Amino acid sequence: MNRHILCAALAVLALPVMTSVASAGPIERACLSSGRDAANRSVCSCIQQVADMTLRGTDQRKAAVFFRDPDKAQDTFLSKRNADDAFWERYKNFGATAEAYCAG
Incomplete structure (x- = not known):
């Protein structure tokens, strides 16, 4: 019986963590897995919130790749x-907004 109670308690405690990871957007997931020193749940979540306000879903997925492969950002910037070009304008707006909103 105690084992069932312990399992149930662990499930209840783990649910909010699992839900937040499952609901993380592409930018937040990429940020958290980037390995950068400043990448923590709070900062990455803030950046995702800004992405949700400024970028479409397809733009978010495209921008998330930049965390893994910064050369892709350069390729996009230099593209003709x-x-x-339209994506890059939206991405610059996202970056400036995220910097202003999430800097701390």
């Missing part, structure tokens, strides 16, 4: 495609 109109779609990449």
